[in-house]
Amino acid sequence: MSNKNYGANVVSPNTTFLRVWAPNARQVDVVGDFNQWQLGINPLQDGHGGFWEGTVQGLGPRGRYKYAIIKHNGEPKFRIDPAARDTRDSRINNMHNHGLVVDTTHAWHDFNTPIFDDLILYQCHVGSFCGRNDGMHRDNWVATYQDVQSKLDYIRSLGFNAIALLPIQEFRYDRSWGYNPSFFYALESAYGRPADLRRFVDLCHQKGIAVIFDVVYNHISNYDSSFWHFDEDSQTGKDSYLSEFETPWGLAPAFWKQPIKDFFVANMGMYLNEYRGDGLRFDATRYIEYNRGWGNDGWSFMQYLTYKAKELFPGKYLIAEHLPEHDSIVSSAGFHATWYKRAYDRFRQAMNGNNPVDNIKSLLGIDSGPEQRYPYNYSLVKYLLGSHDECGDDDNGKRGHRYFVEHFGGRENWHARAKARLGWALNIALQNTPMLFMGNECLMWGYWHDGGDDHGDHRFDWSIAGDHHGIPMRKLVSAANAVRWEHPALRSGPLRVTHEDYQNNVIAFKRWNHEGDVILIVVNSGEENFAHHEYGVKTDQAGRWQQILCTQDRDYGGWEGAGNAYYQPWTQGDGNIYVNLPKWSVVMFKLL
16 A cells, blocks of 8 residues: 555645545535636546545646535535645644645665664753754744754764654644644654655765654544544444543544545655655554444554555664553564563662662563563664653643653752763663653753743753753763664673672673674663772673773763773682762773
């Protein structure tokens, strides 16, 4: 099923082919500027199976159009195409809103999606990433794709090779996290037009940054919904596109219907083909799983999506937000990976002093429990410092969600900063796809929101990014990411715990590959500071070792001589190397 099977597809500069599913219609007309919005001039043909299709002369790129859905009583209802690739805004009932025909061509530069093991994700919200204290625009302003382009060098300088965008489909209002879709094909008009997104993705690729799109297929907003009353059954009044399953955020689509399945397959194709995306993150898949209708369930819908995506767009990374996580989302539903929130929860417990060794040990592997097994390092996306959900609060702070440092005293607290450094270095060393939410790399304060609330403006604050606390944390993030790039064992090698010290809250583990890259990671989650090369760490490996990262080095906000610079310990007869081990730190060594 091609993505050209839905919506308006340009044939020539003055001709467009349209196809829409409206099984309860007697006739469907296309109206717009090209025919002075008159009925009866451009009827679509019955394409069978409830589809209506046809080629319209005079309707070209940027042309405005709507469908007139004519029922059996002859009454026309004017509706915006649910597969319109662009709209004026999200307001379905606004008489001035309409679909816009989009020319999808672009002179793309060559880019190959990285292998999944090599991805390091920077999660970013387009609308709030620019405009606050960066000299770009006025306050209380929504950023665009073009604005974010100016920050791509910043992201790349941190060592990230992929940007994971929060949803960008058209949503209600101009300011939103994006998880309230009005349309699935049209882009959020406040961020820019489709051509702007293509330029944005192309520039990301030129800078070596892959783009992961966030898709929200589990529901459509109950407000400004392009599915609502698009095509009702005259007898039952039920909408063709909607189920009766109510999620916490709106009604779910009718996933069991083949045209709806293919509607979303085509939507995946839009992101992965027309916009050259490198992967998709599927929001709240538990609410797809729970959706049951006509004897079928959302599980088979997800299997259909992943099967078709792998068939049509091989090599693209498919991530589920399946919480609580379970390996069946990979082994049965067919996704490549799932978010692993449990790692964030356990890491916070460890940093709170709650059984640090066991809590860190529990998040080390790609196992999430004795009954579950994930096949690859990239099967779990881990975010020890939090995703948008953990860092963001859209209820004036009442939900209690905060940036990581806020849970431990704030960015002015030395221990909070040290724990944040420890967290990202550990994240880089795990068997996982590491992900950082924007702002954690510079110890952003408070909580993220996409604008102002009763407690101020919570967009990304660029004055913090460059201050005396932001710069050292950015240096640490960049150095940790560089270590992962320089050592393939951290990206795809196995993992084994070599050292457990419950008295001092220290744990060490080893990563390695068959080419001889061996890395030892030592985590001190305690207040004891070990100097004079006095702490013994079991290595499970003979040889000489060299430090490659210490999160308490002075450049990152620690102190001079905290680590083991210019010191290369040998494994002793007792199986240990004896090293400096700063409090609240990650120290990494490579085998020489």
